[in-house]
Amino acid sequence: MLGIALPDNRAVTVWATAANGVMAGCRPEYMPILVALSEAMVDPVYGVEHSGNTPGAETLIILNGQSSRT
Numbered sequence: 216m217l218g219i220a221l222p223d224n225r226a227v228t229v230w231a232t233a234a235n236g237v238m239a240g241c242r243p244e245y246m247p248i249l250v251a252l253s254e255a256m257v258d259p260v261y262g263v264e265h266s267g268n269t270p271g272a273e274t275l276i277i278l279n280g281q282s283s284r285t
Contacts, residue, residue: 248278
């Protein structure tokens with residue numbers, strides 16, 4: 216388990232992260248990034264329970280790097 220997502224106290228697992236990634240069309244090589252993002256979201260310092268509500272902030276993730284495509 217990666218952590219607990221508030222405010223619903225839902226378990227965030229590697230399996231659930233992978234399943235959601237597959238449904239979103241992510242490639243297998245994206246999995247380390249998805250896990251890192253999931254870990255960041257369950258960190259109490261981040262405060263995910265305040266995302267998406269008024270006057271909460273929305274998360275913007277910018278990923279920069281070289282493509283692994285050949």
